[in-house]
Amino acid sequence: MLELKKRLARILAEKSYREGDFTLASGKKSDYYFDCRQTALHPEGCWLIGQLFFDLLKDKDVHAVGGMTLGADPLVSSVAVISHEQGKPLPALIVRKQAKGHGTGQYVEGLANVSPGQSVYMLEDVVTTGGSVITAIERIEAAGLTVTGVCCVLDRQEGGREALKEKGYDLISIFTRKELVELSNA
Template identity: 30%
Template sequence: MTDEDVLAEFRAAGALLEGHFILSSGRHSANYLQCARVLMNAERAGKLARAMVQKLPRDLRNDIEVVVSPAMGGVIIGHEVGRALGVDALFLERPTGSFEFRRGFAVKPGQKVLMVEDVVTTGLSSRQAMEAVIADGGVIVAEAALVDRSAGEADLGVPFYPLVSINFPVYEEGSIPPELAAIPTTKPGSRK
């Protein structure tokens, strides 16, 4: 899939939003990709996951033993990537603020893990999720994501394979342009 093909899927799902959004990173943006909407159709989710897997080098695909995703945003795409790879897909939760495995999920010591996210903006959630996997004994071999919003700035410490890179401008609280500041804010992500 080309970048335009991916964006066409977001547009078809009504998942490419415009307004004034507060991202989970705390930064502000005039654009938001609502991955939950693009993934609500199982056929579309599977198609995007297969395209993500095709972006991974073949030798890496063969090494992956399990997919792990942070809840909430990564659960659906992580599951579909696991299906495309033919491996189990687990997810992490943060009931008390820190990521942890629950529901009987665990990685085996030394198990090779592909971390899968919906959107990476700063990479903070990914790094926190990776810490939980490593603490449980897993070995993170790479991360894949539907969207890289970091403008290539996210340092995840492992090879990173986004399906598409989108460089919508983002702003810190003190540097929001007046035309964006005039629009009421919305916080559409899974973290409040």
């Protein structure tokens, strides 16, 4: 898996990681910006993310993966495909930012593929404060499912892990900033 992480780190460094002066969605200022969508929408990047997330989840008691649209859409889709190939299918759930304005008016898409009470791991591209993934968790749980943890591509190590822990959720990350920078140059 180390070779896959190195390959992913190189693609992330090329397509998704920028240094400079940025304001994040959380409102915090940062000396770098991480736009994982650029890599998650790249053919090899998407495949690598799916492989690495699946590897983190394959031995866990999990029935599905979910995440907040738009950032998590390619993440949950890649894991669903890889999980099917590996013989341990994990359906994908997508959490809307706003409830659907027509039809059933639901926040969560993909519920026909899971049963009430089943366990879900949330997937996130980047965790800073944990705010958006906590909102997604609340919506998944309101739909009758049980969230058992969170996986992210990048943990910015800026309080998100602690905020999730406070709510009872563990965070597993593929990279921290330091690991990403080191492996992209390996």
